[in-house]
Structures are given as structure tokens and as C-alpha cells.
Amino acid sequence: MPASSSTPRWRSALSVLRPSHSHTAFTATLLLMASAMASRVIGLVKTKYIAYLLGRTAAADAFNAAFQLPDMISYFLVGGAASITFVTMLTRYRDSGREAEGERVMSIILTTMALVLGTAIIVAEFAAPLYVKLLLRGFENDPDKAALCVHLTRILLPAQLFFLAGGVFAAVLLVRKQFAVQAITPLVYNCGIIFGGVLLVHQMGASSLAIGAVAGAFLGPFLLNAIWAHRAGMRFRPRLDWSNPGLHEWVRMSVPLMLGVSLVTADNWIINYFASHTGGAISLLTYAKQLFTAPVAIGQAAGAASLPFLATLYGKADREPFAKAVNASVSRILAFSILLTAFMIAMAFPAVDLFLRGGAFHRADSGTMASYFAIFSVSLCLWSAQAIYARAFYAAGNTLTPMVAGTIVTIASLPIYWSLYQAMGAPGLAIASDVGILIQTLTLAILLNRRKMAPLRGLEYAELGRSLVAAGLSYAALAGLLRFFSTTSRMRELLLLCVASVVFVAIAGGVLKITGSALPEQLLGRLRKRR
Numbered sequence: 117m118p119a120s121s122s123t124p125r126w127r128s129a130l131s132v133l134r135p136s137h138s139h140t141a142f143t144a145t146l147l148l149m150a151s152a153m154a155s156r157v158i159g160l161v162k163t164k165y166i167a168y169l170l171g172r173t174a175a176a177d178a179f180n181a182a183f184q185l186p187d188m189i190s191y192f193l194v195g196g197a198a199s200i201t202f203v204t205m206l207t208r209y210r211d212s213g214r215e216a217e218g219e220r221v222m223s224i225i226l227t228t229m230a231l232v233l234g235t236a237i238i239v240a241e242f243a244a245p246l247y248v249k250l251l252l253r254g255f256e257n258d259p260d261k262a263a264l265c266v267h268l269t270r271i272l273l274p275a276q277l278f279f280l281a282g283g284v285f286a287a288v289l290l291v292r293k294q295f296a297v298q299a300i301t302p303l304v305y306n307c308g309i310i311f312g313g314v315l316l317v318h319q320m321g322a323s324s325l326a327i328g329a330v331a332g333a334f335l336g337p338f339l340l341n342a343i344w345a346h347r348a349g350m351r352f353r354p355r356l357d358w359s360n361p362g363l364h365e366w367v368r369m370s371v372p373l374m375l376g377v378s379l380v381t382a383d384n385w386i387i388n389y390f391a392s393h394t395g396g397a398i399s400l401l402t403y404a405k406q407l408f409t410a411p412v413a414i415g416q417a418a419g420a421a422s423l424p425f426l427a428t429l430y431g432k433a434d435r436e437p438f439a440k441a442v443n444a445s446v447s448r449i450l451a452f453s454i455l456l457t458a459f460m461i462a463m464a465f466p467a468v469d470l471f472l473r474g475g476a477f478h479r480a481d482s483g484t485m486a487s488y489f490a491i492f493s494v495s496l497c498l499w500s501a502q503a504i505y506a507r508a509f510y511a512a513g514n515t516l517t518p519m520v521a522g523t524i525v526t527i528a529s530l531p532i533y534w535s536l537y538q539a540m541g542a543p544g545l546a547i548a549s550d551v552g553i554l555i556q557t558l559t560l561a562i563l564l565n566r567r568k569m570a571p572l573r574g575l576e577y578a579e580l581g582r583s584l585v586a587a588g589l590s591y592a593a594l595a596g597l598l599r600f601f602s603t604t605s606r607m608r609e610l611l612l613l614c615v616a617s618v619v620f621v622a623i624a625g626g627v628l629k630i631t632g633s634a635l636p637e638q639l640l641g642r643l644r645k646r647r
Contacts, residue, residue, distance in 0.1 A: 163403055272330065390534070411500075429511075430512045
């Protein structure tokens with residue numbers, strides 16, 4: 117019997133799984149979304165602490181840019197395989213009753229990649245000065261900033277080994293539908309940075325934050341995942357076997373991710389390249405991006421939780437449930453993101469100033485950063501949706517198509533970043549980021565549509581239209597509210613945000629209710645289930 121018209125599509129899509137799978141999928145998504153939001157909260161505290169200590173100084177630019185080389189090495193050599201291709205592979209081994217073989221393959225791949233990544237890290241330790249000179253060219257105007265960036269980069273590089281191993285162990289837990297540890301590891305990592313600064317900043321300055329990051333990567337993403345994976349039955353043994361078929365399959369799936377460049381990752385690299393020519397721009401754009409990406413965790417967590425379930429759906433003969441699940445997830449994320457965007461843009465300055473002002477971060481910095489934050493917020497729904505679309509390809513074992521598409525989009529976007537930076541400076545980089553992620557999301561959506569994996573006609577356009585109307589009216593009300601509030605003090609900013617939240621919920625919720633939207637009931641239903 118088909119689902120009734122009053123049944124939300126996302127429930128209908130999940131119903132194709134066994135009842136226990138449906139409940140697990142729902143619970144996993146809630147847990148990972150909650151943990152991701154908790155991680156973002158701690159991440160925001162970390163951002164606040166860094167801004168308090170360093171502000172928009174040369175040291176702040178150096179510290180924020182120092183993560184770039186380690187991230188690039190991990191991206192190009194590991195290719196996201198620990199968290200994406202590994203989940204797909206291990207899910208297939210588990211579903212076919214070959215867990216022992218999957219465990220052996222996991223040991224071989226992890227040993228091989230640890231050797232490769234370790235070698236690359238050693239090379240990068242020596243090449244760090246050249247890297248800073250070439251890809252952060254603006255630092256040449258400040259030799260002390262460039263030297264500090266090199267020093268911090270060298271401290272941060274070894275952490276990538278912990279992320280690699282931790283990602284593989286996390287994949288083992290995800291395949292076993294064990295999500296609790298994922299709620300903790302990001303918190304430990306961010307707390308490591310904070311405690312590193314608290315304990316050592318007076319002796320070591322910005323280096324204390326980098327040391328804290330390495331300690332956090334070891335204790336959280338690596339150690340906790342390793343312990344829980346071992347308790348779940350995983351037995352890792354260092355192995356090298358170049359002829360292993362599983363290793364060959366992993367390489368085949370991962371090479372596209374290693375060779376390609378997705379704008380999702382390259383966006384920060386491109387922004388830093390241009391922003392390095394403007395003092396303080398890297399720091400303010402980084403803070404704005406970190407504040408903006410807190411809500412993006414909703415889409416990223418939903419995508420991470422959905423990957424093993426989408427892989428299971430895609431493995432069935434009937435692919436329609438897979439398409440429905442993808443479209444339902446995207447529709448839900450888009451609708452909520454559109455609403456949240458209205459609030460974020462309207463309240464950009466009071467939120468930024470209330471949260472970050474203090475220490476080395478001044479009110480003038482808040483005004484500049486708020487404009488970046490508001491611009492980034494326009495693309496919130498796109499960042500969230502592309503995370504689901506990308507994992508739809510990964511669940512099907514197709515990493516080549518998104519790699520080629522992502523690389524083409526990244527290359528095509530470079531002139532956009534250059535031209536907008538030349539015309540507008542740092543704000544132009546934020547606008548270019550929005551344009552680039554729009555192209556990226558549309559490209560993935562069109563490719564899925566052409567392959568009939570997730571037809572665009574399956575999106576819930578009526579629900580999205582209701583969200584747009586509610587967002588527009590809510591933004592107009594909040595813009596009007598700003599006329600009656602000055603934001604000269606912290607207390608007034610806090611009061612303004614509280615009142616704005618009430619007004620936003622009342623208007624947005626009222627409009628959605630009047631127009632017959634299912635979103636309020638879905639949200640309330642989730643809250644009831646969590647109780």
C-alpha cells in the first residue's frame with residue numbers, strides 16, 4: 117500500500133528498511149546531529165578563545181593558515197577514504213558475512229597508508245618553508261609571520277596520522293551502527309586546542325594551540341575510536357600485502373578522491389591564498405567560516421549517518437527507495453537551512469559582537485567579520501545539501517564522477533575568486549565562496565538526476581516554497597526589530613538576540629503552520645522521540 121499523502125516522504129523512504137534498521141537510521145542521524153552540534157559548540161568556544169588570545173594579528177593569520185598544508189597532505193594522500201570509501205567497503209563485507217576478510221583488508225590498508233602518509237609528513241616538514249612561500253605568498257611581506265606559520269605547520273603535521281587511523285577505526289564503528297564515540301571525539305579534539313592554550317600560552321604563545329591540537333587529535337579521533345573499535349571486536353594487525361584484492365579495490369575507489377579537488381575542501385585554500393595579501397583577512401574570514409559552519413554540521417552529520425544506510429538501499433534491486441531517501445534528506449535539510457539563514461543574516465552583527473568581542477578582538481573587528489558571516493550564510497542550504505548529494509555517489513561506490521565534477525568546478529571557480537577579490541577585496545572572497553558552492557551543488561544534483569539516482573522532480577518543492585516564504589517574512593520582521601535596538605552593550609545585544617529568537621520562531625512557525633507545512637510537526641516529533 118502506498119504511503120498516504122499526509123505521510124512525510126522521509127518516513128516513507130526509511131520504511132523500506134527493516135523496522136530495526138529504520139529505527140537505527142533515525143536514532144543514528146539524531147545522535148550524530150546532536151554530537152555534531154555539541155562539537156560545533158565546543159568548536160565555537162575554541163574559536164572564541166583563539167580570537168580572544170590572537171584577534172586579527174599576524175600570529176592569528178599564521179596559526180589559522182598553518183592547518184592548510186597538513187590538511188592538503190591528508191586530502192591528497194588519504195582522499196577521505198577513511199570516512200567514505202571505507203564505510204562503503206566494510207558495509208559490503210559485513211552484509212555478505214565476510215567480516216574477518218574485511219578486518220584483514222582494513223589492517224592492510226591502514227598499514228600501507230600509514231607508511232605512505234608518514235613518509236609524506238617527513239618530506240613536508242622540510243618543505244614547509246617553500247610551501248608557505250608559494251601558496252601563502254602574501255606572507256612574504258611579513259617575514260616573522262611567514263616564519264611563525266612554518267613553525268606551527270611543522271608542529272601540526274604529525275596529527276594527520278592520528279586522523280587517518282582514527283578515521284579507519286571510526287568507519288568500523290559506523291558499519292556496526294555504533295555512533296556514540298563519534299559524539300565524543302570531536303569534542304576531545306577541540307578541547308585539546310583550548311587546554312593547550314590555557315596551560316602553555318604564556319610560555320609558548322601560539323605554539324601552545326598547535327601542540328594542543330596534536331594532543332587532541334591523539335586522544336580523541338585516534339585513541340577513543342581505537343579503544344571502542346577494539347571493544348567492538350576489531351583486531352588490527354600491521355600487515356603489508358601489495359597483492360591483496362581488497363587493497364586494490366580501495367585504491368580504485370580512493371584514487372579519484374585523491375586526484376580530484378573538491379571545492380568543499382579547496383574553498384579554504386583558495387581564500388587563504390588571496391587573503392594572505394591582506395593583514396588580518398585570513399583570521400577574520402576563518403572565524404566567520406567557523407561560526408557559519410556550526411549549522412552546516414546538521415547537513416554533514418546527516419550525510420555521515422546516512423552513508424551506511426544509503427549503501428544498503430543502493431545494494432537492493434529496487435533503486436526507488438534509494439532515490440526517495442536522498443531526496444527526502446535533501447528536502448529536509450534545505451527547508452531547515454533556508455529558515456535558519458534568514459535569522460543568521462539578520463542577526464549577524466549582534467551575534468558576532470556578543471560572542472567574539474573581548475581580549476585582542478575588538479568591536480571594529482566584529483563589524484568587518486559580521487559582513488563576511490552574513491555573506492557566507494547565504495549559502496548555508498547549499499553546503500548542507502551537497503553533503504547529502506556527495507554521499508549518494510559514495511554509497512553507490514562511485515567516487516570518480518564527483519571527483520571529476522568537483523575538480524572541474526574548482527578550476528572553473530578560480531577566476532571567480534580572483535576577479536571578486538580584485539574588485540572587492542576580502543568580502544569578494546566570501547561572495548566567490550557562495551558562487552562556487554552553488555555551482556558545486558547544482559552540478560552534483562544534475563548528475564544524480566541524469567543517472568536517475570535521485571531525480572530532481574522528487575524534491576519537495578512545495579515544502580521548500582513554504583520555507584522561503586516563512587524565511588522572507590521572518591527576515592523582514594527581524595530587520596525591523598533592529599531599528600529599535602542599539603547594540604552598544606553586551607546586555608542589549610543579548611536581549612536583542614533573545615527577542616529576535618522569539619519573534620523568529622513565532623513568525624516562521626506561524627507561517628509554516630498556516631501554509632500547511634510538515635516541518636513543525638516533524639521537528640516536534642523528533643523532540644518527542646528523543647525524550
